Amino acid sequence: MRVALIGGTGFVGSYVVEELLSRGHSPTLLVRRGSEAKVRQAQRCRLVTGTLDDEAHVRETVSDADAVIYLVGILREDSRRGITFDALQRRGAERAIDIARESGVRRFALMSANGVHANGTPYQTTKWHAERHLESSGLAATVLRPSVVFGDPRGRTEFCTQLRDQMILPPLPAPLFFNGFSIHDAGRFLMSPVYVGNVARVLVAALEAEPAGSETHLLCGPEALEWREIIERIAGALGRRKLAIPAPAGPLRLAADLLGTRQWFPITRDQIDMLLEGNTGDSSEVFARFGIEPTPFDSANLAYLR
Numbered sequence: 001m002r003v004a005l006i007g008g009t010g011f012v013g014s015y016v017v018e019e020l021l022s023r024g025h026s027p028t029l030l031v032r033r034g035s036e037a038k039v040r041q042a043q044r045c046r047l048v049t050g051t052l053d054d055e056a057h058v059r060e061t062v063s064d065a066d067a068v069i070y071l072v073g074i075l076r077e078d079s080r081r082g083i084t085f086d087a088l089q090r091r092g093a094e095r096a097i098d099i100a101r102e103s104g105v106r107r108f109a110l111m112s113a114n115g116v117h118a119n120g121t122p123y124q125t126t127k128w129h130a131e132r133h134l135e136s137s138g139l140a141a142t143v144l145r146p147s148v149v150f151g152d153p154r155g156r157t158e159f160c161t162q163l164r165d166q167m168i169l170p171p172l173p174a175p176l177f178f179n180g181f182s183i184h185d186a187g188r189f190l191m192s193p194v195y196v197g198n199v200a201r202v203l204v205a206a207l208e209a210e211p212a213g214s215e216t217h218l219l220c221g222p223e224a225l226e227w228r229e230i231i232e233r234i235a236g237a238l239g240r241r242k243l244a245i246p247a248p249a250g251p252l253r254l255a256a257d258l259l260g261t262r263q264w265f266p267i268t269r270d271q272i273d274m275l276l277e278g279n280t281g282d283s284s285e286v287f288a289r290f291g292i293e294p295t296p297f298d299s300a301n302l303a304y305l306r
C-alpha cells in the first residue's frame with residue numbers, strides 16, 4: 001500500500017513508519033518545516049514539507065495514497081500560536097478525512113484515545129468528534145483508542161520517561177493521587193499501558209485487512225495496573241525502590257489552573273482529571289485477531305528507561 005501519514009514524525013508515528021516499511025508498504029509523510037530529522041528511515045519515505053492547515057499540502061500528501069493515517073495529537077494548548085485541540089484533533093482530522101475522500105482514498109485510520117466521549121475534556125471531545133466525522137465519511141475507517149502507550153521514545157515524549165524524570169529520579173516521594181478526602185483510594189486508579197510496537201502492528205494490520213465499514217479498536221495492555229504499581233515497576237526497571245505517599249489531587253488541580261498554560265508546568269488540569277479517571281479495557285480480541293502477543297509492562301520491556 002501507499003500510505004500517507006499526518007503526524008508520522010511523533011513517538012507512535014516512528015513505530016508506524018517502521019512497521020509499514022517492514023511490511024513492504026510505501027509511506028509518505030506530511031512534515032512540518034524543522035521536523036524533517038524526526039522522520040524514521042527518511043531515505044525510504046516520501047516527504048511533503050508543509051502544514052496540516054494548508055489544504056494544498058494535505059492534498060499533495062494524500063494524492064495517490066491507498067490509505068491515510070492521522071496521528072496528530074497534543075496534550076496541551078498554546079492558543080496564542082493557534083495550537084488548540086479543536087484545530088489539530090478535530091478540524092485538522094476532518095480536513096484530512098474530507099480531502100482523502102475527494103482524492104479517491106479508500107482507507108483511513110485515526111488515532112483516537114481510550115475514554116473519549118462527547119462531554120469529556122477538550123482533548124477527549126475533539127477526538128470524539130473526529131471519530132464521528134470519519135464514521136460518516138463512507139471511507140473504510142479504522143479508529144484506534146489506545147490507553148497510555150509505552151516504549152522507547154527515541155527522543156520524543158513518552159509517559160514512562162516523563163514519570164521517570166518528574167517523579168522517580170527526583171529525591172522526593174512519588175505522589176499517589178486521590179480525589180477529595182478518600183485517602184484509601186490514593187494511587188489506586190487503574191491503567192493498562194500498551195506497547196507502542198503492538199499499537200503500530202494493529203494499525204497496519206487493520207489497514208491491510210480493510211474494514212468493510214467502520215471499526216473501532218480499544219488498545220490496552222494485558223494488565224490493569226494501579227498507579228502505585230506503575231510507579232513501582234518503573235522504579236524497579238531503574239533498579240530502585242521508590243517511596244510513594246498519598247497526594248490529594250485538589251491542590252495540584254489548583255496549581256494547574258494557575259500554571260497549566262505554562263509549557264514548563266508538568267501537567268494540566270485536564271491531564272489530572274483524565275489520569276484519575278483511569279484508563280483500562282480488554283483488547284484480547286483484537287490482539288488475537290491479528291496474531292499479536294501483547295508485550296508486558298515489565299522490567300525487560302522498560303529497559304529503555306535505564
Ligand SMILES: NC(=O)c1ccc[n+]([C@@H]2O[C@H](COP(=O)([O-])OP(=O)(O)OC[C@H]3O[C@@H](n4cnc5c(N)ncnc54)[C@H](OP(=O)(O)O)[C@@H]3O)[C@@H](O)[C@H]2O)c1
Pocket residue numbers: 006007008009010011012013031032035038052071072073074083088111112113114146147148149150156157158159
Ligand atoms: N502516546 C500516548 O500515550 C498516546 C495515548 C493515547 C493516544 N495517543 C494519540 O496518539 C497520537 C500520536 O501520539 P504520539 O505520542 O506519537 O504524539 P507525539 O509524539 O507528540 O507526536 C505528535 C505528532 O503530531 C504532530 N504535531 C504536534 N503538534 C502539531 C502542530 N501544532 N501542527 C502540526 N503537527 C503537530 C507532531 O509533529 P512534529 O514532530 O512536527 O512536532 C507529531 O507528528 C496522538 O493523536 C495522541 O493523542 C497517544
